[in-house]
Amino acid sequence: MTTLSPRFEAALSKEALAAPPSGIVEVMVHGFDKPGIVPLWAGEGDLPTPPFVADAATRSLAAGETFYTKQTGIDDLRQALAAYHDRMYGGLFGKPFSPDRFVVTNGGMHAIQLAVAAFTGPGDEVLIPTPAWPNFDGATRVRGATPVEVPMSLGNDGWVLDLDRLEAAVTPRTKLLFVNSPSNPTGWTADRATLKALLDLSRKHGFWIVADEIYGRFYYGADGPMAPSFHEIIDETDRVVFVNTFSKNWAMTGWRIGWLELPPTLVGTFVNLIQYSSSGTAVFMQRAGIAALGQGESFVAHQVERARRGVNLVADTLASTGRVRFARPDGAFYLFFAIDGEPDTRRLGLRLVDEANVGIAPGTAFGGAGAGYMRICVARGEERLRLAADRLKHWLDGSKQML
Ligand SMILES: Cc1ncc(COP(=O)(O)O)c(C=O)c1O
Structure with missing residues (x-):
């Protein structure tokens, strides 16, 4: 992001200056052009609008x-x-x-x-x-x-x-x-x-x-x-x-x-x-x-079923590492999880882009109570999600040995 010149900043309202930068965008900008990345930082699925x-x-x-x-x-x-x-x-x-x-x-x-x-x-x-x-x-x-x-x-x-x-x-x-x-x-x-x-x-x-x-x-x-x-x-x-x-x-x-x-x-x-x-x-x-x-009813039903399977796939894969803590979600299409030994999730979001080629949002973006967690969007087809979950598992298993 470019920095404001003090001259221009003085012209901005208190309210405009109070608009916080999004903590999700930082990871997105960092990983957007990375070849082969699985981007799961945003809160949306991968299906186009039905015809x-x-x-x-x-x-x-x-x-x-x-x-x-x-x-x-x-x-x-x-x-x-x-x-x-x-x-x-x-x-x-x-x-x-x-x-x-x-x-x-x-x-x-x-x-x-x-x-x-x-x-x-x-x-x-x-x-x-x-x-x-x-x-x-x-x-x-x-x-x-x-x-x-x-x-x-x-x-x-x-x-x-x-x-x-x-x-x-x-x-x-x-x-x-x-x-x-x-x-x-x-x-x-x-x-x-x-x-x-x-x-x-x-x-x-x-x-x-x-x-x-x-x-x-x-x-x-x-x-x-x-x-x-x-x-x-x-x-x-x-x-x-x-x-x-x-x-x-x-x-x-x-x-x-x-x-x-x-x-x-x-x-x-x-x-x-x-x-x-x-x-x-x-x-x-x-x-x-x-x-x-x-x-739209059958389309909604299809999306909900896909998300339900996505939640289970990612939750089961990450749980198998023995290093994550989360509550299985009752709704929405995210898994919000903490990783043992990784409290700095802002930096972790950037590292996972570099080291695991997976883009997920740092919990710091969701207020103080989210600071130690990461959010992964699971509204994806099975193949993409499996790839992302396996990469994260591999990273978690590898980094465990370094602890
Ligand atoms: C909880 C919640 N409310 C509202 C929205 C806004 O949705 P939109 O502005 O895309 O219609 C979102 C989008 O991610 C959301 O997660």
Whole structure:
């Protein structure tokens, strides 16, 4: 990265300067052009968007749907989102989902930005259980608000969110709590009792919950097929905003389309925030979204099954070295593991590029509680994953002898 000249830096806002560099990008830049590398640093699969989705966008473009559009998203997509949620959750508040609850965004990240912009300003605090996807922290900082980490811990039964510790972090300035379940990077998935306890804290203290359930379909628990959701327990007075995306379920990471789901009375405010950020999402992309929601079930099932096999393959291979510690993820498509004798994971990420020809993300990117861990994305076909897992095993076995 180039360094700013002091003259230019003086012109930048405090909030812009507070935007942290991504800890994942450092490894990516280091390994991007390395011949033969297996890159597993990013949070995406290797399958291209299925043709029935892309074709819907092409048809829309050919039909001339290239004009400015409604800031909420087009009615057809909002209806398709309501119908999709009905299929997934069997309605909300005892009736079908209302299309009025949905607002289309430029990806899940934009949905997160809007939620943070709507509820926080300088001096406000945002609770983030960590390890967590770094963009929750970044989105908070660029608003001038303060991220407050609530470190989770890895116990014998997996990652644990200590609810007393969470409540102790609440102050009069707490405006938001991010709940990412299933979690990127740990795969921790809140059970219904935990979701209920979090909702009770929101009711007691008045903060809003940003429910990031984007990996809800990638769930491996026995009570599946979907991860427990706030949809099952909220009532109409609850302060919960859902952020979601087409990126993962339908292999559309590069498209930049997602959605927010929120109480309809807030839609007007969010629409204004959309006007002054993206000014709306291209109609042809929204047509693709409708195709994904309507015809995408077998594709989603295929992806989830692939990720489930990927988790097991990598987990079993790494466990056979006797040098790693992890909780088998209940959801999402990552394995988050610690290596005995390797506490400096920032440097380890770079070394694994050089010495094992595998690119994985250092846990330091996911907050203090992630520091001793590495995140590997397992949303790949068996052959690539086996190659990566075998290279890591070889490296781990070799470096053990040097300890
Ligand atoms: C937990 C989580 N939330 C939100 C997103 C945002 O997804 P996108 O902006 O690609 O739609 C990601 C992407 O990796 C994620 O891991």
